[in-house]
Amino acid sequence: MSTFQPFHCGECGALVQFAAGIGRTREYVRGYNVPIPDEFAIPTCPKCGEIYVVPEIAEELNAILRKAFLRLQQQHYRQMVKILTERHGVTQKDIVQACGVTPSYLSHVMAGKRQASVTLTRLLEAFVANPAELDRHLDGHPWSLWNHFYVVADPGRSAPKSQKQSTEWGHRKRAQPGPEWSNNDVSVGVATVSKKRKVTVDAA
Ligand SMILES: [Zn+2]
Known part of the structure; x- marks a missing residue:
């Protein structure tokens, strides 16, 4: 802070000073605002409230925001994994397999x-x-939608020009949709779970 040179607010012209503040947030990852501790002093315009993250505090603030973000992310992931393991009966190993990440990646998160x-x-x-989508990744084709939602017409043969140019889902030749596509009922999802796993989901 010793190198800090007082300056005038770009918005209103008042002299910017270091100040604490209540309820401030700042974007850490795009779209994710995290709280700034009330006591953390940031150059602030006393008149319009604009805050200025000057180089003198940027590193320290970034470390604080990172810590807060990781904590929020941790809560979010723990909840999601809990829902999947407790309510859907899969293991953490199943989850990393379906997500295509290593077990250590998920445990570090x-x-x-x-x-x-x-x-x-x-x-x-x-x-x-x-x-049910997670189950498809565990039970079937690694590209689970391949057999469940569409088939590419005669993969060995070149398709007619009109079909070849069409890449939108609605234009593909659809296979007979599986029962899991008929509605979003939880009980339908259970029906697709492999016999290896125990499922404790209540049929809603
Ligand atoms: Zn101002």
């Missing part, structure tokens, strides 16, 4: 030591929202 990719977070959220 759940220990609050590693920042997860946005892709992994969204994938896990999708599995929680639709556990």
Whole structure:
């Protein structure tokens, strides 16, 4: 802080000073705001409230935000894994297999030591929202939708030009959809679970 040179607010012209504050947040990962501790002093405009993350505090603030983000992420992941293991009957090993990540990756995220990719977070959220999809990855084809939702017409033969150009899902020749696609009922998801695993989900 010793190198800090007071300056005027770019918004209103008042002299910016170091100040603590209540309820401040700052974006850490894109789209994820995390709280800044109330007591952490940041150059702040006393008139309009604008805060200025100057180089003198950037590193320290970033470390604080990272810690807060990892803690929030940890809670989120623990909840998601809990839902899948306790309510859907899969193991943590099943989850990493279906997500295509290593066991240590997930355990570091759940220990609050590693920042997860946005892709992994969204994938896990999708599995929680639709556990039958996780089952398909464990039980069947690694590209689980291949056999369940569509088939590419005669893969050995080149398709007619009109079909070849069409890459939208709606234009593909669909296979007879499996029963799990008929509705989103939880009990339907249970029906697709392999016999190896015990499932304790209640039929909703
Ligand atoms: Zn100002």
